[in-house]
Amino acid sequence: MNTLTTRTPLATYVVRHADDNVILGQRLAEYISRAPELEEDLAVANFALDHIGVAQHLFAYASAVEGDGRDADALAMLRSEREYTNLLLVEQPHADFAEVMARQCFFDAYQVLLWRRLSASTDETIAGVAQRAVKEATYHLRHSSGWVVRLGDGTDESHGRMQHAVDRMWRFTGEMFEGDDLDREMAALGVGVEPADLEEEWQATVDSILEEATLTRPADPYQATGGRRGLHTEFLGRLLAEMQWMQRSYGGLTW
C-alpha cells in the first residue's frame, strides 16, 4: 500500500501529525466523566481539546495543500483504517488511570521535542502550529509526568499499576523515533525533523521521570511498528467506527 495518504508529500507529512493528535484526543475524550477526581476530568478534557485543536489546524492545512476539495473533517473522519498514519501508542486503549497517564507522558515527552524543533520549520504554517503546541505539550507533560511520579512513588498498589502501565505502553514508544523516506525528505527541506534526532533527549527525559517515580525502565527490547504505514493494532478500527459514525451514516451533510 502506498505510504502517501494524500497526493502530496507535504500534506501526507502534516496528516501523520494530525492523526497522532486526533486519535489521542479521541481516546482522552472517552475518559471524560470517568476520572478519579473532578480536577482530572477537567485536565483530561483540556488535553483532549488541545490535541483536537492541533489536529484541526493541521488537517485544515493538509486540506489546503492537497487542494482537491477534501476538507479537514473529511480528512479526519472519512479515510479508511489503513489510511490513518498515527503512532500505535496513541490508539492504545486505557484500562485505568495509570495507563491514561503512561500513554500521555510518553507521547507528551515526544511532542515537546517534536514541536520545539518544528517551531523553527521553514514552513510557516507548521512553525505556527508548533509554537502554540509546544506550550501545550510542555504543560501536558508537567501534568502527566507528575502523575507517573505520584503513582509510581505512592502506595504499593499504585506503584504496581503504574509499573504495569509503563510496561504495557513501552513497546509502542520506539516507533516515535523511526524515520522513513518522507521524514528524511521533509527534514532535508527544513520543513520537518528526523525522528531519530529526538530519541536521545526523550530517553533522558523519560529515564529521569521513571527514576523519580521509583519505576523500572522496561527491559523489553521488542518495539512494535507500522502506524506510519497504516498498519495498526486492532484497537484503531473500533475507535474509528465510533469517531466516524455520524459522517459515515449521514453522508455529505452540514452540522
Next chain:
Amino acid sequence: MSEHAGRARFAAIIEADEKVEPRDWMPDEYRANLIRQMAQHAHSEVIGMQPEANWITRAPTLMRKAILIAKVQDEAGHGLYLYSAAETLGVSRDELQEMLHSGRQKYSSIFNYPTLSWADVGAIGWLVDGAAIVNQIVLQGTSYGPYSRAMVKICKEESFHARQGYSIMMALVEGSDEQKAMAQDAIDRWWWPALMMFGPHDAESSHSERSMAWKIKRIKNDDLRQMFVDQTVPQAHYLGLTIPDPDLEFDEETGHWRIGEIDWDEFWRTIKGDGPLNRERIAHKVKAWEDGRWVREAATEYARKQRARLGKSA
C-alpha cells in the same frame, strides 16, 4: 458575637438585601437549606456531564467535538466552584459526593433522560442550559455571598452553552429532512422535562416558602418557568420546530405564552428514582469514584512522603 446579636445581624442583612458571608452567624436551617440546594446544584453540573459526554466521541465534526468538550469541561468546572462554595458552610466535597452516591442528595432530574441522537446535544444546550440560565441569573441575587458569586462566574460561561446548542439546532433545521426530523424528535423528548427543571408548582414545593423568606430563592418556580417559556417559544418558532404541547397558546392580554399541564406523575416518578436512567447515572458516577480510589490514596500517600522528605532535609 452572642447568638442574640448574630440573629439580629442576620435578619438585618437579609432585610437590607446584603450578602451573608461564611463567618456570619446564620440559623441552622438556613445553613442546612443552602447546603442541600448548593450540593444539588453542584451534583447536577457533574451528573450533567454524562448525557453530553455520551456524544463527544461521536460528534459529527472536529469543530463540534471541540466545542462539546469545552462545554463539558465547563460543567466540571461549575461543579468545582459550587462544591467549594458549599464547603464554606462546613461540609466537605467528599461528604457531599458520598450523599449523592448513596441517594441522600439529589441532582436535576433532567439528566436522567437519555441522549439518543446528535440533536439531543443541541436540545440540551438550547433548552436545558437555557432553563439553567434563567434560574442561575436570578440566583446571582441569592442571599449567601459565596453562592451568589459562584453564580456570577457560572452565568458568564452558560450563555456560550446555550448558544452552541442553538447553533446545533439551527444547522439541523437548515439541513436535510433527516436532520430536521432529528431536531423535531429532540424537542419532542426534551421540552417537557426542561419545563420540569423549574420544580413543582410553588404550593407543592416543600422548601419554597422558607427559601423565599431567606432570599435564597428570589423568584417562584412557576414564574421562572414562565420566563423560560416566553423566551423559548419564539426561538422554537424561528427554528421552524413544533412545540409538543397542543394547549400552548399566546395570551394577548398578559403577553405570556400559556402552556398545558405538565405530567407531574412523570416528574415525581423521575425524582423518586424511576426516570429512564437514574440508576445508570449514579452507577457511572460511583464506578468512576471507586475506580479512582487507589489514585486518590496514592496522591495522599505521595504527599505524605514528600512532607516527610522535606521535613528530614530541613
